[in-house]
Amino acid sequence: MRVAFAGTPEFARVALERLHAAGFTIPLVLTQPDRPAGRGMKLQASPVKQFAMAHRMAVAQPRSLRLDGKFPDEAAAAKEAIAAAQADVMVVAAYGLILPQWVLDAPRLGCLNIHASLLPRWRGAAPIHRAIEAGDEETGVTIMQMDAGLDTGDMLLVERIRIANNDTTATLHDKLAALGARLIVEALELAACGGLQPVKQPNAGVTYAHKIDKAEAAIDWSHGAIAIERRIRAFDAFPGASSVLAGETIKLWQAQAVAQQTPTGASGHVIAVAGDSFDVQCGQGVLRVTQVQRPGGKRLAVADFLRGFDLKPGMAFEQPAAAQP
Known part of the structure; x- marks a missing residue:
């Protein structure tokens, strides 16, 4: 089976690596254009792209796939590349571009998406963050x-896992x-023998x-402690939940x-400071x-933080401007 692939971040790279290891022919990889990063x-x-180039896969990086959009020449070139790839199916994972109908129709078996939620819950861009939050x-x-x-x-195909505390x-x-990478290989193996049953x-x-x-990162201390804890976990690693204390933006x-x-x-007030923790009063709970x-x-x-920051009970984290009365 010839499998075209469209994806951009690490979540997608894991799937591409698994498809490559499983022996599928991957004639074309679509990914977002290179972006400025780092200091x-x-x-x-x-x-x-890094994985594809390391394994000598053909790569296309159009800024749009809309033939009537802002970058019609790039979309047209991508259309030629997709046609030349003669893929049986396209696997899509966190690609970042909307696929127009001509892309959906190009492969014989259409386009299969690896989505990190139990649909129809959490359709959209940030299903992992929102599930934890x-x-x-x-x-x-x-x-x-x-x-x-x-x-x-x-x-x-659907497979469930528990979210740990x-x-x-x-x-x-x-x-x-890792789960998505395994499931997409199973899906393609089933597709090859007509075994997929759409629901x-x-x-x-x-x-x-x-x-x-990024504006969501500011902690609203009038919320309950449970909700704030969830947001801290949901925003790790990006964008990081934060609050201003003594003029410094502290990430929690x-x-x-x-x-x-x-x-x-x-x-928002610090009510206790221990050797390895400190307690902050929330709208409900601590x-x-x-x-x-x-x-x-x-x-x-x-x-370690307390060795360089003189934190005392009674000091207060600031409320975000939008949350102030």
Whole structure:
């Protein structure tokens, strides 16, 4: 089977590597254009491109696939490359471009998407973040037959996993990337013998995982400690939940919600400092913080942070402007 591939970040690279190892012929890889990254802001190839080039796969990086869009020449060149690839199927994983109908129709078996949620829950751009933020107990991967809608196609394979109490987006990403890579190989093996059985997505339970906005990183201390803890885990590794303390923007990386009978201070106030943690009053409950990061520094256990920061009970984290009365 000839498998074209479209993807960009590490989640997609894991799938491409698994497809390559399984022996599928991969005549074409589509990925996003190189982007500036790092302190020097030098152009950097996506993880998918790096793997493809290392294994001498043909790569195309159009800025758009719309023939009537802003970059029609790039779209037309991509169309020629896709036609020349003569792929039986295209696998899509976190590509980052909307596929127009002509792309969906190009391969004999259409386009199969590796989606990191249990559809129809968390359609959209950030399903891993939003599942943790919402407190979901489980998630998984859906292999989906793509159509013109936003993650609305028929489900082909689904596998569930539990979300651990200490899972972050980073740890859950790695679990789901490995799961998705395994499932797409199974799906293609079934497709080769006509064994896939499409299932329509239910109409009930549809939610949208909107793209993460950096403005969401600011912690609103009027929220409950459980909700804040979830957001800290959801925003690890990007963009990192943060709050301003004594004029510094402090990122909070590890914390645990602690039950409380009666509030002992205003929301955002530090109410206790121990050797390896400090407690912050929330709108409901207390957040016990154990790992933080100062501007320009690295992640530190609170014990190390306290050696260079004179934190005392009564000091207060600032509320984000949008949350202030």
